[in-house]
Amino acid sequence: MGSSMTRGDIENLATDFYGLLESFKHAPLYHISFEIFLVLAVIWLVVFRKPRPIEKKLTEKEKQDLIDEWQPEPLVPSVDPNHPALNVRVLDGIVGKTVEIDGKKSLNFATFNFLNFVGNQRIADKAIQAVQKYGVGSCGPRGFYGTIDIHLELEERLARFFQCEEGIIYSYGFSTIASIIPAYSKRNDILFVDEGVHYAIQKGVEASRSHVKWFRHNDINDLERLLAEQEVLDKKIPKKARSIRRFLIIEGLYVNYGDICPLPRMVELKYKYKYRIFMDESVSFGTIGQAGRGVTEYYSIDRQKIDLISSTLEYAAGSIGGFAVGSSFVVDHQRLSAQGYCFSASLPPLLAAAAIEALNIMEEDNTLLFETIMEKSKRLHKKLLSIKGYIISGDEISPLKHIRLTHAFNTIGRLEEIVQFAQTRDITITVARYLNDEHLLPEPSIRLILNVEMTDEELEFLCAVLQEALVKVTT
Amino acid sequence: MAKSNPHKTEKSLSNIGYTTPVAEHPSLDEVYEDTPFSEAFWTYLNYVLLNIFGWFRDLLRDARIENRKGSAENNPSGFVPLYQSYESFYTRNVYQRIADCFNRPIGSVPGGTLDLVERITEDYNWSFNFTGNKIKSINLGSYNYLGFADNSGQTADNVINSIKTGGIAVASTTQEFGTLTQHRKLESLLAEFLGTEDAITFGMGFATNALNIPSLVGKGCLILSDELNHTSLVLGSRLSSAVIKVYKHNDMNHLERLLRESIVSGQPRTHRPWRKILIIVEGVYSMEGSLCKLPELIELKKKYKAFLYLDEAHSIGAMGSRGRGVVDYWKCDVNDVDILMGTFTKSFAAAGGYIAGKKELIDHIRVTSHATAYATSMSPPVVEQIISVLNLLLDANEEHEGRQRITQLAWNTRYFRQRLRKMGFIVYGHPHSPVVPALLYSPSKIAAFNREMLKRGVAVVTVGFPATPLVLGRVRFCLSASHTKEMLDEVLKHAEEVGDLLNMRKSKLNPKRPFHETES
Numbered sequence: 001m002g003s004s005m006t007r008g009d010i011e012n013l014a015t016d017f018y019g020l021l022e023s024f025k026h027a028p029l030y031h032i033s034f035e036i037f038l039v040l041a042v043i044w045l046v047v048f049r050k051p052r053p054i055e056k057k058l059t060e061k062e063k064q065d066l067i068d069e070w071q072p073e074p075l076v077p078s079v080d081p082n083h084p085a086l087n088v089r090v091l092d093g094i095v096g097k098t099v100e101i102d103g104k105k106s107l108n109f110a111t112f113n114f115l116n117f118v119g120n121q122r123i124a125d126k127a128i129q130a131v132q133k134y135g136v137g138s139c140g141p142r143g144f145y146g147t148i149d150i151h152l153e154l155e156e157r158l159a160r161f162f163q164c165e166e167g168i169i170y171s172y173g174f175s176t177i178a179s180i181i182p183a184y185s186k187r188n189d190i191l192f193v194d195e196g197v198h199y200a201i202q203k204g205v206e207a208s209r210s211h212v213k214w215f216r217h218n219d220i221n222d223l224e225r226l227l228a229e230q231e232v233l234d235k236k237i238p239k240k241a242r243s244i245r246r247f248l249i250i251e252g253l254y255v256n257y258g259d260i261c262p263l264p265r266m267v268e269l270k271y272k273y274k275y276r277i278f279m280d281e282s283v284s285f286g287t288i289g290q291a292g293r294g295v296t297e298y299y300s301i302d303r304q305k306i307d308l309i310s311s312t313l314e315y316a317a318g319s320i321g322g323f324a325v326g327s328s329f330v331v332d333h334q335r336l337s338a339q340g341y342c343f344s345a346s347l348p349p350l351l352a353a354a355a356i357e358a359l360n361i362m363e364e365d366n367t368l369l370f371e372t373i374m375e376k377s378k379r380l381h382k383k384l385l386s387i388k389g390y391i392i393s394g395d396e397i398s399p400l401k402h403i404r405l406t407h408a409f410n411t412i413g414r415l416e417e418i419v420q421f422a423q424t425r426d427i428t429i430t431v432a433r434y435l436n437d438e439h440l441l442p443e444p445s446i447r448l449i450l451n452v453e454m455t456d457e458e459l460e461f462l463c464a465v466l467q468e469a470l471v472k473v474t475t
Numbered sequence: 476m477a478k479s480n481p482h483k484t485e486k487s488l489s490n491i492g493y494t495t496p497v498a499e500h501p502s503l504d505e506v507y508e509d510t511p512f513s514e515a516f517w518t519y520l521n522y523v524l525l526n527i528f529g530w531f532r533d534l535l536r537d538a539r540i541e542n543r544k545g546s547a548e549n550n551p552s553g554f555v556p557l558y559q560s561y562e563s564f565y566t567r568n569v570y571q572r573i574a575d576c577f578n579r580p581i582g583s584v585p586g587g588t589l590d591l592v593e594r595i596t597e598d599y600n601w602s603f604n605f606t607g608n609k610i611k612s613i614n615l616g617s618y619n620y621l622g623f624a625d626n627s628g629q630t631a632d633n634v635i636n637s638i639k640t641g642g643i644a645v646a647s648t649t650q651e652f653g654t655l656t657q658h659r660k661l662e663s664l665l666a667e668f669l670g671t672e673d674a675i676t677f678g679m680g681f682a683t684n685a686l687n688i689p690s691l692v693g694k695g696c697l698i699l700s701d702e703l704n705h706t707s708l709v710l711g712s713r714l715s716s717a718v719i720k721v722y723k724h725n726d727m728n729h730l731e732r733l734l735r736e737s738i739v740s741g742q743p744r745t746h747r748p749w750r751k752i753l754i755i756v757e758g759v760y761s762m763e764g765s766l767c768k769l770p771e772l773i774e775l776k777k778k779y780k781a782f783l784y785l786d787e788a789h790s791i792g793a794m795g796s797r798g799r800g801v802v803d804y805w806k807c808d809v810n811d812v813d814i815l816m817g818t819f820t821k822s823f824a825a826a827g828g829y830i831a832g833k834k835e836l837i838d839h840i841r842v843t844s845h846a847t848a849y850a851t852s853m854s855p856p857v858v859e860q861i862i863s864v865l866n867l868l869l870d871a872n873e874e875h876e877g878r879q880r881i882t883q884l885a886w887n888t889r890y891f892r893q894r895l896r897k898m899g900f901i902v903y904g905h906p907h908s909p910v911v912p913a914l915l916y917s918p919s920k921i922a923a924f925n926r927e928m929l930k931r932g933v934a935v936v937t938v939g940f941p942a943t944p945l946v947l948g949r950v951r952f953c954l955s956a957s958h959t960k961e962m963l964d965e966v967l968k969h970a971e972e973v974g975d976l977l978n979m980r981k982s983k984l985n986p987k988r989p990f991h992e993t994e995s
Contacts, residue, residue: 079839128638136857139821145616246555339681
């Protein structure tokens with residue numbers, strides 16, 4: 001027999017246990033309930049309570065230490081003193097067809113002076129008259145006595161020129177499209193934007209906070225694909241889809257590429273997929289189309305089908321500012337919602353007068369000026385194509401072309417060398433400047449701009465110089 | 476219901492420990508009288524009635540009982556409506572009723588007086604027709620503080636010469652071929668005027684803020700912005716992708732609390748330390764007429780190692796004994812403000828904006844600004860106007876035009892504000908700021924004051940919601956050095972009349988007195 005419990009022990013245990021139960025029966029109620037409560041509490045503590053991390057609050061001293069230790073970055077990073085933006089050429093006099101640099105006159109293929117209105121005598125005279133009547137500044141935003149009768153005249157003339165119902169002008173070209181897009185497109189709306197649009201449009205798109213769908217530059221198939229995808233998504237949420245606005249943001253003639261958008265197909269798709277078209281015609285105003293009315297005239301599309309056309313007065317019209325034209329229903333909204341219009345001072349009257357006179361010249365001339373510029377663009381295009389070693393990008397009728405070297409050679413350094421060399425031969429051209437945070441940074445290029453008053457000999461000379469420069473750079 | 480203590484003068488001394496020396500000349504008192512209860516009540520009632528009527532009229536329009544005025548969509552059906560109805564509810568039913576008070580066209584120089592182009596409406600402001608008449612009025616609406624808006628004189632002659640020799644525009648961006656010798660001259664003159672190392676100019680004031688703040692701050696930075704900052708500053712801050720925190724208007728305690736909390740807790744979620752902290756303030760706030768508290772801001776910024784961005788759109792030329800803005804007014808050191816920004820539209824009667832500061836700052840902006848890379852440079856005649864005005868202002872001779880105008884504006888400001896207050900109007904803002912808002916409260920009074928003053932030959936600016944808080948509609952007088960004492964007296968007399976008509980002169984701090992008694 002080992003240490004096994006004796007019968008007596010078991011009996012004792014049983015008795016004890018029995019006694020325990022008996023004692024329960026006789027215990028007062030409060031005692032039992034208290035015991036049950038303790039048991040339940042133990043079970044709860046063990047099973048259910050998660051360990052709460054003890055939050056350490058910072059003491060005042062620790063906060064002060066953090067504040068004392070914190071070191072900001074310097075306000076601005078250091079800048080390379082050799083950056084081209086810090087070493088620009090400073091010019092003097094009128095920057096028209098020719099520009100004076102270091103005392104010598106050179107032919108100007110660098111500034112956006114398509115119709116050579118910079119330095120035009122008629123325009124200068126009208127501007128002088130405006131100064132003698134209104135002074136220089138308008139001293140107020142459009143809402144508070146900054147609307148001058150000359151602004152209303154300019155808006156009416158622009159609307160008439162484009163055969164639209166209403167026009168609206170802005171005091172700065174960059175702010176025009178950058179204020180228009182956020183005025184219509186809000187957080188829940190969808191923007192279909194071409195990848196190659198220029199920076200001001202990208203900023204407008206960013207400011208609108210809408211959903212952006214980028215499609216490959218000028219690739220209508222890519223756009224259709226995106227539209228079809230969106231249609232599929234819409235079918236899943238039909239009620240919500242009925243309150244999401246859709247816009248297509250394109251340029252008539254792209255500044256960064258020189259090519260024209262495939263507008264007819266885009267208009268067809270507009271009626272199929274029900275989006276609105278906002279087209280920026282900064283470069284094509286005054287340069288494309290029989291009467292300079294832009295891409296809609298070139299393709300003979302009814303301008304009423306484009307919801308809004310925006311453009312700038314700083315390129316062909318030789319003044320400052322921007323504008324938009326369209327139906328009253330669309331344009332009028334901007335007068336209360338476009339930030340660059342409501343919260344900014346209006347255009348100085350002398351610049352509005354200059355723009356009106358530029359429109360006068362364009363309308364008087366009717367078609368000659370525009371036929372000429374399209375013709376010369378075609379000729380220049382042919383001549384440039386004949387120079388081996390350059391890649392020319394841009395439509396043949398576009399007065400704005402991009403010139404690049406063949407792939408491996410195409411660096412900004414080499415292009416700058418070409419520009420320097422051309423300057424020594426009295427031709428002024430420029431490397432196109434971009435900021436690094438563009439959505440799709442274009443390849444480095446020389447942006448060549450045709451002035452309508454350039455003669456054939458001068459165009460030949462330009463090509464000869466470009467040819468020479470090529471030889472110099474690639475050897 | 477009279478308040479027990481109507482004398483609530485807000486002294487702008489904070490308890491930070493004010494050590495920057497300030498001569499007794501700059502004032503520290505800004506008074507913001509409480510809104511009388513009756514005014515608040517009637518204004519809210521006004522809005523409720525407008526809303527009810529608006530809802531009722533919309534019902535009539537939808538049922539085609541009333542003609543839907545205004546233009547309609549020209550796309551076929553199936554397109555998502557371009558505007559949400561509730562967005563344009565306010566425009567259709569409230570704004571449209573008083574639309575004749577805004578966007579008034581003028582036909583002359585916006586000087587001390589102007590010629591308003593008369594227009595009439597046959598269909599309650601939905602469309603306007605011009606009668607061909609011009610109404611000559613005293614101009615208290617244009618931002619012409621120093622009175623340089625002029626179509627004759629030396630400045631105008633310089634501008635005309637510059638058109639003949641330099642053309643109207645350059646049609647190229649600043650980084651390419653847009654820089655003329657005139658631009659460089661303007662920049663160096665401006666740096667001399669402000670007392671900074673360098674300056675850079677842009678063609679539009681709004682764009683100066685919206686396109687340059689993103690070059691200075693970015694992701695991982697903090698922007699502390701005053702409640703009442705201008706839309707361009709808000710847009711620039713949003714485009715920069717920095718975190719934005721707003722502090723109560725001119726409340727230095729709140730700002731300090733925000734600074735302390737932000738530095739201690741770091742960036743949201745990751746708690747990494749902030750890369751930079753930028754405090755954005757304006758010199759003179761155009762709706763309140765208040766000044767920023769520059770000495771305290773500079774102290775705060777030094778204590779917490781933040782950077783200060785000062786937008787002097789309204790104060791450059793208009794404040795300070797030498798016209799150099801609020802820095803001059805408060806007698807602070809220009810080098811303490813990291814980024815000085817301003818516009819040329821107001822005191823210089825031109826167009827455009829500038830940023831001034833240390834050379835590294837300006838070089839950085841030249842390289843990275845959106846405006847220098849993509850926007851065309853300033854128009855030469857406009858540059859010439861600014862150069863002429865700067866030359867006049869730099870001239871330290873007290874007898875000459877520049878100083879005369881500055882003194883005249885300062886005198887006009889003190890005189891006008893003092894008499895207006897004594898007549899019983901509730902006037903906001905700093906006693907030395909040339910922007911003088913007088914409270915009207917209700918939207919109907921906004922329209923009535925405007926129209927009544929115009930009948931008497933005074934052009935004023937009245938503003939309501941959404942530019943101001945809902946209950947605090949106001950008339951904002953913009954004084955100019957080209958206003959003579961007689962013109963101001965005439966305005967004050969008319970304001971007295973109209974003020975009585977509209978029962979506006981309800982100030983408890985300055986019980987209403989008739990005009991001729993407020994001479995002292």
